[in-house]
Amino acid sequence: MSDPIALTVIGGYLGAGKTTLLNQVLRHTAERVAVLVNDFGALNIDEDLIETTGDDMITLANGCICCSLVDGFAGALTRLRELDDPPPRLLVETSGVALPATVAAYGHTPGFRLDGVIVLADTETIRARSTDRYVGDTILGQLVGADLLVLTKVDLIDAARAQELHHWLGDVAPGVPVIEAVGGAVPFTALFGTASPEREVDPGPAPHADELFDTQSWSSTDPVDDARLAALLDSRDDSVIRLKGIVRLSSDPENRKVVQVVGARQSIVVQGGWPEGAPSRLVVIARRGTLPADWLSSGLG
Numbered sequence: 359m360s361d362p363i364a365l366t367v368i369g370g371y372l373g374a375g376k377t378t379l380l381n382q383v384l385r386h387t388a389e390r391v392a393v394l395v396n397d398f399g400a401l402n403i404d405e406d407l408i409e410t411t412g413d414d415m416i417t418l419a420n421g422c423i424c425c426s427l428v429d430g431f432a433g434a435l436t437r438l439r440e441l442d443d444p445p446p447r448l449l450v451e452t453s454g455v456a457l458p459a460t461v462a463a464y465g466h467t468p469g470f471r472l473d474g475v476i477v478l479a480d481t482e483t484i485r486a487r488s489t490d491r492y493v494g495d496t497i498l499g500q501l502v503g504a505d506l507l508v509l510t511k512v513d514l515i516d517a518a519r520a521q522e523l524h525h526w527l528g529d530v531a532p533g534v535p536v537i538e539a540v541g542g543a544v545p546f547t548a549l550f551g552t553a554s555p556e557r558e559v560d561p562g563p564a565p566h567a568d569e570l571f572d573t574q575s576w577s578s579t580d581p582v583d584d585a586r587l588a589a590l591l592d593s594r595d596d597s598v599i600r601l602k603g604i605v606r607l608s609s610d611p612e613n614r615k616v617v618q619v620v621g622a623r624q625s626i627v628v629q630g631g632w633p634e635g636a637p638s639r640l641v642v643i644a645r646r647g648t649l650p651a652d653w654l655s656s657g658l659g
Contacts, residue, residue: 369458370478375510399606439469459503477504581608590657597648603640
């Protein structure tokens with residue numbers, strides 16, 4: 359009988375950098391790991407890493423695998439556990455409004471052991487969002503339920519503000535160690551073996567995402583007009599929490615562009631060639647009731 363699979367939960371609010379961290383692990387880890395995600399597309403896995411792909415699992419050349427939640431969480435865990443050669447480690451990416459400490463309960467199911475709960479915190483926005491009347495309690499629940507906190511995007515703030523954040527985190531999540539990451543780069547050994555069995559954490563009740571947010575998605579096989587995309591991004595206000603996707607722009611139809619919007623920040627970067635026949639896809643998450651129902655579709659056509 360194989361050893362239990364070490365389960366690590368990775369959480370954090372929308373835009374904290376969870377997917378960036380997972381990509382770093384998949385590309386650079388020396389250990390075979392599995393990653394459990396809602397959407398393969400969100401990972402933007404480099405094509406040179408992919409060995410085989412199916413509807414619910416992608417196998418990478420370095421032995422890592424990515425599994426979808428097509429059969430639900432319990433079904434995905436069962437598939438992993440019953441593999442002929444299961445990976446020794448599983449990373450679970452939670453949604454931005456989930457409480458990772460709650461998901462961590464699955465680490466005590468047969469065939470698994472909880473290895474730790476890691477929560478990412480965006481240095482630019484975490485303090486302001488922790489006082490937001492809609493999501494503040496959720497964010498504080500995420501922080502206090504962590505075994506390790508990872509401060510992301512520290513290159514965007516100065517040293518004095520970073521020190522203030524460390525002190526603040528020490529107050530809101532006492533006893534939880536904090537490390538810093540730049541561009542998702544974290545020593546992998548720091549991510550594993552973080553569980554603290556002696557800590558008893560009550561993160562509070564988990565909110566239902568549909569009570570707090572509206573989500574819109576859009577896809578098209580036609581190239582996206584650059585000017586329309588720019589106008590759409592310029593038209594957003596602070597009710598838009600997160601926007602991300604992969605698009606084929608009319609100005610450069612041969613290449614794949616990854617669109618990332620977190621609060622006031624946005625980026626559009628090239629990431630490989632465009633797969634023939636693939637659609638452009640965008641998803642936006644906004645505070646409930648703040649966006650017109652057709653905001654994405656009317657803006658992009």
